[in-house]
Amino acid sequence: MHELSLCMELIRVIEDQARHQPFRRVRTVRLVVGALAGVEIEALRFGFTVAAQGTLAESAVLEIEQPPGQAVCLDCGAVVEVRDREEPCPQCGGYFLRARGGTELRVVELEVE
Numbered sequence: 331m332h333e334l335s336l337c338m339e340l341i342r343v344i345e346d347q348a349r350h351q352p353f354r355r356v357r358t359v360r361l362v363v364g365a366l367a368g369v370e371i372e373a374l375r376f377g378f379t380v381a382a383q384g385t386l387a388e389s390a391v392l393e394i395e396q397p398p399g400q401a402v403c404l405d406c407g408a409v410v411e412v413r414d415r416e417e418p419c420p421q422c423g424g425y426f427l428r429a430r431g432g433t434e435l436r437v438v439e440l441e442v443e
């Protein structure tokens with residue numbers, strides 16, 4: 331499950347930060363996960379619970395923001411908003427969309443104490 335390895339990476343980043351700026355625990359982790367990042371939110375939440383066990387982030391709340399993705403339709407040339415990779419072009423119904431935005435996954439904020 332690739333969401334789990336993403337979460338383990340995330341925990342590594344958090345523990346790294348704890349070395350520079352000592353804190354006892356992480357209260358909230360705010361993430362931006364683009365709609366086209368290819369990440370399943372439920373799997374991500376589950377992966378985080380697993381990866382955070384026994385770490386500073388064990389009881390952290392995961393807040394996930396999901397901006398819609400942007401894609402260019404290769405059939406009609408329109409720039410459209412899409413929520414997942416399987417969605418057709420809302421202009422022409424074509425399925426040849428190239429993602430332009432919304433593929434990011436990053437930590438926006440860590441609330442620590």
Ligand SMILES: [Zn+2]
Nearest residue numbers: 403406419422
């Ligand atoms: Zn189109």
